[in-house]
Amino acid sequence: MDSTTIKEKVKAIASKREMLVKLSEKPDLGNLKLDVTQALDELDELIEELHLTFPETAKN
Structure with missing residues (x-):
């Protein structure tokens, strides 16, 4: 599974x-x-892990 699919x-x-x-x-x-x-x-933990793994997904 590629990173784009995981993020989606x-x-x-x-x-x-x-x-x-x-x-x-x-x-x-x-x-x-x-x-x-x-x-x-x-x-919430899953979302946090996503932001740590793919910082560009974090909203500032």
Whole structure:
């Protein structure tokens, strides 16, 4: 897999972050809240790794 494909795939996944944030704010999630929170944490780590690996993807 080339770097362009990796960047595009990570950006596509990152574009769904806001949906996870909204989902995490729902009061009726119960035990799923932990899973949503973990998904957000892992997504943030993935985005950070992308910016470290490909600095040109970081927004200033």
